Amino acid sequence: MQAEIKTKISDITFIGSGISSSFTILHFLDKLEATPDATEKIYITIIDKYSEFHTGIPYGSRSGYSVHLITSLKNFLPEPELSKFVKWLNENKGWLLDNLKKEGGDLSIEWMQTHAQKIENNDWEDLFIPRRFFGCYIEEKVNSRLDKFRQEGRLEISCVTGEVIDIEKEAERYHLSLKNDQVIVSHKVVLSVGSLPVNHLWKDEDLIEEDNLLFANDPYKPELAQTLQKIDAFSEGLGNNTPINVLIVGANASGLEMLYKFNDIAHIKSRIHKFSFLSTQGLLPDSVIDTEKRKEYVPEHLKALADKESLTAQEIANATYKDLDHADEINLGAASTVEIVSKAFGTLLGKLDTDELRKFACFHGNEIGRRQRCAGFHYSKTVDALKAEGRFNHIAGRFRDLKKNDNGDYVLQYLDTQTKTNLIDQDPVHIIINCVGSTNLSKENIPVLLQNMIKKGYAKANDSNIGFEVNEDLETLPNLHIMGPLLAGNIFDGKAVWHLEHCGRIIWLSKVLSEKFSSYFLNTVE
Incomplete structure (x- = not known):
């Protein structure tokens, strides 16, 4: 051809x-x-x-069968495509689940067991299904x-x-x-x-291997399975006497996926002493909906703009941030507020003229989105389990560099979000996964x-x-x-x-x- x-x-x-x-x-x-x-x-x-x-x-x-959608299926795919996909899932779930079982580990098996009844009943809409299922569908359809x-x-x-x-x-x-x-x-x-x-955080290579450090700047290149094989071999090579620490930079969907896969594969999980996240806000995407608090939550600042005949993009953004701040104050997470807040500011966008609407699209939409990150319970449950074992830490800051300590181990240097100063985390780090997101056109x-x-x-x-x-x-x-x-x-x-x-x-x-x-x-x- x-x-x-x-x-x-x-x-x-x-x-x-x-x-x-x-x-x-x-x-x-x-x-x-x-x-x-x-x-x-x-x-x-x-x-x-x-x-x-x-x-x-x-x-x-390149992502494989055992990483999941970051939203439920019904929030991922609109109609009429949703119904078409569900019909296809019903007809093909046997071999799809076989492939998930073959490639996945303990957490994949647990996911299948937890949702066995829903899968048996073809009740897919509320599930955070493996993303590869959709890929198989669209590939076959095209x-x-x-x-x-x-x-x-x-x-x-x-x-x-x-x-x-x-x-x-x-x-x-x-x-x-x-x-x-x-x-x-x-x-x-x-x-x-x-x-x-993706932005390379450290050195200009996709994967950097040294005696006591493996740094993956792009874990999906060439594909996730190969990165995990490298991690497996590297962690095995360090031996049982080294308490291996993992650092994931970026608290987004990719970061959660990587944490999930570390804990899905038993022989990798068993070698890891501690997991750390590094992100600017020091917060992970939210997964649990508080149904009672959600009923009482009202985005008052956005609501107050409803009677104004014209608005600016900045006014809508400011009101949105104030309403999100209030949600934080009452410990109501993004999973509970994202639909309410998005609908509230969405109805106001019609009051913007073309220039202001373009400003919202260019400057404010993605920034608001960073405050509204959600994830599936299967991901957050992994974090909760590690926290209960005292094996999880989240640092609020930005990656700056790696330094070597007196023992020849690498330690993290980061810009602390609160103090705006460069600090050193004293715990040695052996495996680092870069999940900070994409570069820009400049x-x-x-x-x-x-x-x-x-x-x-x-x-x-x-x-x-x-x-x-x-x-x-x-x-x-x-x-x-x-x-x-x-x-x-x-x-x-x-x-x-x-x-x-x-x-x-x-x-x-x-x-x-x-x-x-x-x-x-x-x-x-x-």
Whole structure:
């Protein structure tokens, strides 16, 4: 297929094959199916750095079967896709659970046993299911639908494994240069590469191994299973006489997943003396809903803005923070307040003019989101168990450096959140996992393709610095479209967009883009 694409000009080329691309393709195929008189064959190329297509990192083999959604299934996937997925789960749960059991450990077995009755009854909506289940579903769905249209002669699809490093606009076409010197020519291009890469905290390598230190800057590269194998071998090599300490930097979904996997695999867990988290606020995502306090909680500061005819983004943000502060004062966590607070500030966004709405999308949405992090009980239960054993510590601060003590062990240097001074944690640390999150478009460590696009003026970062400015057709240039997390900081259909790792928002915007394709290729008008 790679040789064949050299002789053809692609109609649409997707750079990246995660769920943003997958849902765009699925929605476009719906449009194609509804237009039987459109007989001209459409050529689609999908390029990905890895050989696995249609899932991306979160839902593919690089994350594996035994890490879970950060929300319940019903909050992860909107209708009508939710019902379709549940039906598929009911039909495929046997082999899915077999794979979970094969790859997972003690906690995976416990999860299956705890929810055995719900699984037996096909009652999935409230479960925090393994993410890989959804990846298997979307991969099967995309492949089967593409095969159908290919057999009908309406579509030709080429999947190319490689990394796009440059793009050049020539007349009405784009020339995509790959790292392996291959060039692909396309009328339309969709840049859908997912989130920006992680920030390397210490040294410029994905995985650093020294005599008494293993530092994983990107635990999912090349895949989580290989990182865990490295951790297993490293911890075994230190021997039983070394009390091994683990530090996870960043109290987010990835951090909780890593803690869960350390404790899922018995022979790794048994070697670990203590786990520590380092995060700015010193707080973990919340998982327990306090139903009684939740009934009494009212976001008074946001409610007070309801009668104002016009507002600024800063006013809404300030009121939101005050209401979240009040929730903290009464010990009511994000799991109990996120729906209430989000609805309260969401209804106020309609009072913002376009400029203020864009400010909210660029500056305030993600900051508020950091105060509203939630997680599944299976993750928080792991923390609670470690706390009960006296094996868990959470430091409020920012990573600064590693220093060697007199014994030759590494210790953590961090900027303390409260005192704003650099401190040293005296406990030696042997395994460090970087989960601090992604870089931004102003940094030098962004992919070379994005660097080249910015240098050429093909794309410009918006004020969020994590997304590109696009027009209503999701374009930075004519026929050069953006899809997925790089759309953060924009406004579509009067709605501000700031967090595009959310599956519901991805489905919505992929449908918007597919409608643009339908108009372009099929002459349909919405």
